[in-house]
Amino acid sequence: MTIEYIRAQLAKQATIFQTGGIRPTHDLLESWIGYVGWSLPEEEQPPSGYQPLATFFLKDLPYVPAALKPFQLVTLFVDERLLDHLMEDDLSPYFHIRTYTTLEGLVKREWQHDGIRAFPLQPKLITNDYPVWDGGGIPLQIEEDILTLEREEELEYFEDIVEDLYPLHKIGGYPSFCQSGYDFGEDTPFVLQIASDAKARLNIVDHGNFYFFYNPTTQTWRVYCDFY
Numbered sequence: 001m002t003i004e005y006i007r008a009q010l011a012k013q014a015t016i017f018q019t020g021g022i023r024p025t026h027d028l029l030e031s032w033i034g035y036v037g038w039s040l041p042e043e044e045q046p047p048s049g050y051q052p053l054a055t056f057f058l059k060d061l062p063y064v065p066a067a068l069k070p071f072q073l074v075t076l077f078v079d080e081r082l083l084d085h086l087m088e089d090d091l092s093p094y095f096h097i098r099t100y101t102t103l104e105g106l107v108k109r110e111w112q113h114d115g116i117r118a119f120p121l122q123p124k125l126i127t128n129d130y131p132v133w134d135g136g137g138i139p140l141q142i143e144e145d146i147l148t149l150e151r152e153e154e155l156e157y158f159e160d161i162v163e164d165l166y167p168l169h170k171i172g173g174y175p176s177f178c179q180s181g182y183d184f185g186e187d188t189p190f191v192l193q194i195a196s197d198a199k200a201r202l203n204i205v206d207h208g209n210f211y212f213f214y215n216p217t218t219q220t221w222r223v224y225c226d227f228y
Contacts, residue, residue: 001145013063014129014173017121019199024120029057034116036075038106046096050077052111062125065172067216073100091223129173130162135181175211184222188215
């Protein structure tokens with residue numbers, strides 16, 4: 001068993017996002033943090049207490065996980081009451097998530113979060129996202145092989161095998177857990193991460209992340225959060 005083999009078994013593709021650095025256009029296909037700029041004509045901003053969190057155009061992204069491939073746009077709103085429920089395993093009741101299978105008929109909106117600096121997001125393909133050690137995602141046999149290498153060759157997972165971790169806004173790849181991981185089963189894979197973002201002045205409790213999981217069969221979302 002070699003390091004190269006283990007890397008090949010674990011590495012996943014993802015689309016990561018850089019915050020800002022470009023002039024906003026507010027055109028279709030421009031993703032945002034802290035802002036939702038599109039909806040159907042009959043859709044209003046969610047009820048009082050919900051803030052626009054993010055816009056992710058999936059159409060033309062370099063990588064989209066299979067569970068999200070039917071969609072061309074995902075918009076997210078977060079309930080401010082979320083902070084009173086952070087210890088719950090599933091935070092999806094405190095998010096309003098809209099998905100669109102086509103961009104036809106959308107109208108422009110100017111819905112901005114009151115406390116986050118809104119920025120457009122620049123997508124970039126990565127092919128070397130790895131799981132954190134205790135976050136799940138490592139098959140049992142591969143985990144045993146890694147432990148054998150660590151014992152026999154004095155290797156260390158994060159130093160010698162993992163090429164990089166991406167605690168950023170991203171679609172696909174692995175969740176970049178701050179603490180021990182969590183999952184909702186094979187039928188509800190991880191698909192999306194929103195990370196604390198200093199530029200956007202988004203701090204999820206203490207440099208934490210929101211992790212979004214989606215079951216395409218039941219069309220249900222699950223959301224988990226952790227932090228330092």
